[in-house]
Amino acid sequence: MRLTKKKMQLLNPAIQSAVALLVLSAGNAAYAQEATGAPPVATSEDGVNKVVVTARRREETLQDVPVSVTAFSADQLSKQAVPDVTALALALPNTTMKASRATNSTLTAFIRGVGQADPLAGFESGVGIYIDDIYLARPQAAVADIYDVERIEVLRGPQGTLYGRNTIGGAVKYVTRKLAPQTDARLRATVGQYGQKEIVATVSTPVSETARIGGTFARFKRDGFGKNLTTGGENYDKDVTAARLSAEFTPTPDLFIRIAGDATRDDSSPKNGHRLIVGRTSGAPILSNVYDTRASLMTALGHEQEVKAHGVSATIEYTLNNEWTFKSITASRKDKSYAPIDFDSLAVVDMEVPAIYTNEQRSQEFNLTYTGDRLQGVAGIYYIDANAFNKFDTILGGAIRTAAVTSGDIDTKAWAIYADGSYSVTDAFSVSLGGRYTVDEREAEILRKTYIGNGSPEMGTPGGILFRVDTDLRNGVLKRKDKKFTPRVALNYKMNSAHNVYASYSEGFKGGGFEPRLNVAAFNLPLSVAKAGYAPETIETYELGLKSSFNGGRITTNAAVFYSDYKDVQIPGSVAIDSNGDGRDDTFAGVTTNAGKAEIKGAELEAIANFTPNFMVAGMYSYIDAEYKEYIANGVNVAGQRVFQNTPKNSANLRFNYDIPLPLAGYNGKLSLIGSASYKGATAQFETPSLLDQESYKLYDASIVWTRADGKVRAGIHGKNLSDKRYKTGGYLFPTLGLEGTLTAFYGNPRQVSATLEYRF
Template sequence: MNPSKKSKRNLVLLSRSAAAILAIYGSGLHYAQAQSSDATAKASDDTNVAKVVVSARRREETLQDVPVSVTAYSADQISKSGIADVTGLALTLPNTTLSASRGTNSTLTSFMRGVGQQDPLAGFEAGVGIYLDDIYLARPQGAVAEIYDVERIEVLRGPQGTLYGRNTIGGAVKYVTRKMGPNTDVRLKASVGSYGQMDGVLTASTPLSDTVRVGGTLAKFKRNGFGTNLATGEDNYNKDVSAARLSAEFMPSSALFIRISGDTSQDDSNPKHGHRLTVGKISNAPILDNVYDTRANLNTVLGHKQQVTQSGISALVEYQVQPDLLFKSVTASRHDTSYAPIDFDSLNKVDFDVPALYKNKQFSQEFQLTYTGKSFQGVAGVYYIDANAYDKFDVRLLGTSTFTEGDIDTKAWAAFADMSFDLSKDVSLSVGGRYTVDKREASILRQIYLGTDGSPAMGNPAAVLFRTDTNLTKADLHREDKKFTPRISASWKASSDQTMYASWTEGFKGGGFDPRLNLVGTKLTLDKAKQGFLPEKISTFELGLKSAFANNAIFTNIAVFHSDYQDVQIPGSVAIDTNGDGKDDSFAGVTTNAGKAKIDGLELEATARITDAFSMSGMFSYIDAKYTKYIGAGNADVTALRVFQNTPKQSASIRANYDWNMALLGQSGKLSLSSSLAFRGKTYQFETPTPLLDQDSFKLWDASLVWSRSDNRMRIGLHGKNLSDTRYKVAGYLFPTLGEGSTTAFYGNPRTYTLTLDYRF
């Protein structure tokens, strides 16, 4: 790559300006680049900021050298910040939204650079991929997992496909677990906090011989609710999660590494019900003062309380064929089950109640070859996944129970490669490509039963069938999508401290079928239903500069990008009149391919060690995401009326940390005081602006006081989150014409305090 002197000068000036502002004014934005653990960081002296090693391109590289938009968090940084789960990372990530989905405790809604997927139903692929090591999690249920037993978390923004097994169109979040050491290692983490919080994580590993190591983790996370269910007396927004992981590692020779692992978790928290934003249309029920309180009366599904269970097993084989050639095999099987009582109306009556059951299972296999030569590096692989997503639920509303069952099979395979060539000492070129085949089959059944006691499939065998609206089998609903997606990037080491890069990437997400489709009461024809919705496509151009200043005391990363986004999949629900009496009495899924959009953005991350004791870090991002073509119902052009959901135009954060030496309990150590402030601009919950549900801009203030023993065997921390006790919406439902009118919101956590103890025996 040989950019013009003007382009280089402008980027360098921008980078240096950001560093100067950070150092002079002390207002650097919260930088998500990790202050990494010993396993992943090296610093040339105590005044430097640690250099983070990541595997974003399937080989170890320092974060400042890799020409990719990636942010990394080490286990040490996560511990010192008191971050509990993956949603806690979102406020420090540029152009990223991570939150618990509406009406759930553990289903993840994720968006990056305007691309994502809010609906967790079968049939909809995630826009942002979640990986546990190299294993892609096909469904969002259970993805809001507590963070434990990780070495680091890497977050890649933009389309992924030439480096990863499963193609993801928006980005990827990757949990990297640590390998076991050669000595017995036992670690305990205990936490107590506000709202009755009591957490415990016990991790242990030991060698059985020179070639075999075993280990495991047991974890429990428990907390009372932020509010109360006034109908049942139970806590609302509480937590009750158990988890476990077992691993065995085998090293028959210095060239061969094998890991067999299994994990499981169970979420027994109460149903998380929403807060009504409007007075009841029929009952005139008032709006409650506490946004975490509810009057919802639906608490079971098929006699089963709310519960999410998930488990998986995997086998990793790494064989060093030659010093510069590594073969890797990743085999995995996972499944999860969710009993989800969803009370849309949040009132103590059967007005709009939806007991739902989700079941997902997947098998995946990936083979990789990674070459790391002196002037040529790359990865090539093949990937296969066989997944099934199943859901069934009743809609109990206005004297009827509408039963919906969706059963979606996905079989996909792909071949991918990404190669980097050093054209000179300072210039390198990367080219990659992926060929993907996605096959989907679906069966969808939709029936209306008289009465609100439910359907036979959901526990009422005496139900009387009124009408069958949809009955399509996998012989009716099937499609195959094929796509080649290339990637090309060039990087230039402008100096020993600055790396410029430019990349162009195409992304792809296969089409599918809405499991709520209704052939009666909507204008959907049978032919249209059989076609399903089309694949999404995106092409992204990115230009970036990664810089170091003052002998590696200051780092800045800047990226600007432009994306052309086509055939955007917009799942939604509309109220319908099923019996022709002129009143809406149910809802149906209507998924459209909106058309086209253009997305432009800027991302800045910076960190600086101003003195040996004082450091600052921060982030700022800006995004301009607009639909350029959006055809709605009846072929109406509604482009000017639509917005991007879960994509605030601006987001920023700032963090300051001060360390000083202090002995405690007769042991030498270091005390760290840190404080951060995060800002998020106005966020729309849906593509149509909804003033009641949309969240205006807000700020969150966190602070931590952490003492770490000099030998890193003990850490004691006091963490305060949302210290200003801000109320902010993260999700919601909008069905204002149905029954009592269902406009309900779900909120982020209130002010909390947590005292943590980490001890390594």
């Protein structure tokens, strides 16, 4: 559990410089947590606000907690007009969050090089998404528009001794707002370019001295950034409806009960990519507008694009006494997606994938927290029962048109016990110890058949002629159980009231599974190999951090360096193959590889400087060096030719907020001038370099916001991506399949200007 001399030598000069920053920690940089402004929860001490988070399941100031965590308040998310969780990544060290390729609402998230880019059944994310401590097992519908939240916390590094589900890379935690003790009504309206029209209405009221009810309705609508030149419809448009209802009860001062439900529906048009190559057979040219498309696939199983998700939960929190608190979290969630994916983005049928996804989960967690004079901690048990199912056709053009229908049905049952405690040996020195024992059980059924024709009967296309059965692994053939104990230890020394240094070691674990697109016939796989599936992945992370404040807390810096030993890295993907030996790729196969070993080292610096009560500058810089050491392909170690995807080496963010007292319409208030600049280094989309990779780029945002002194009225004008930068966020790489070849890219949003008005009744 010690950072050995050899591993210290692996820290390159950039990280060594960051270590120096830990020691010197000057206040001339900016702190990313506060890049959005005021703290999420604050107490006043000598007029200086302190950020309070619940990263360790109890309230602690951000500067005291020995964890790499960043927090964003609801007020400042609103002030910045942050649209959804993916926008937060610009201010987060070593973090990538984006909508997955060809989707509006499926989340791809990476933290410190660890994540999961494939949303198919059976693949779990390396970054856990939580809503009020409820883990979302699947990425579909996880790109949540931000509403009804009190704050968002983002933790970096393995999580498992504090949270219900083990997550190997980090966690994003939504904390929703508790209902107010008095009637509360709020309205937010937004209009902007591309026909943007949004409204969020929230109301809550007490119905008795011990009961409150509330709800929020949200509608997000926008025209496309481009057009579908084949259908005349929209491309990159948005049409989302969301709602949340909750009831809270406090039968006694020591008992709190919340019943909540939420639902989201995404009726946006299919999002189709931009071709980077000329059509191989038709000669179709590359379009000048990266948001335009010629795609022709509009339905899957007879349905237009649609994503529906909903969930219910019950939280019971009982304070036994001043030291002990018991909590129960019960939850159930479901989602269903119809996804017509036109890989080739042409009017012809050359590589098209109509798909459906269904997911459901049920989870239960019990935990007990203890808060004593010197000992604080949490212990709990967790269980989840989840099913993920996908079915899709892969329709390929050629001399003979074929359609491979693939279905993967994956059941996951997992349980765990965990505990984490912190003991103050002295007033300045504390030791934290934690551990988790996890059991993951998976059972899969995989069926793949190839038809001659325009599709398969299973996906609603009659007339297809069955050519062969490529994979038939059903009836309980695929089962596996993975078990792992993962510890965590942290030492925390508060040198004085202004400087807090910590060192930690933690392990992370993600269970193994089965490739849901397995093509047994293509690789002539023995049953024993298919039954083995892919192995669990593990990570060991060493971290050294320093949290400091200067000038009475007006300047704060948080710095950390880390080293991770990452083993058996799960890398899913698809490859084009020649199934009949004629020298031409005619189908594809899903392949999940366990890269044997990788090393990740990096540094992070966040800071904030309140130069005056009205002028704040904040920022972030992060560096990461992630490389494979062992990656076996066809018996050869190809680690030197592989790169980490979605992990830019350098990231930075700098923002400011300047408040000017300004009466308006007879009311006192303040005008806030807000600006930000963000930098992302070169980013690979896959483990092998390709034309889809994105070179380094910068984004600029600015806002002008007026807030009435009583906080009841806020009006703002917001500009995003003011330089109108075009940058790739993902894509499909199958240049040898079909008659035309597929090399299509997806892009981040162009320049957008919007106006918001918020009123609190």
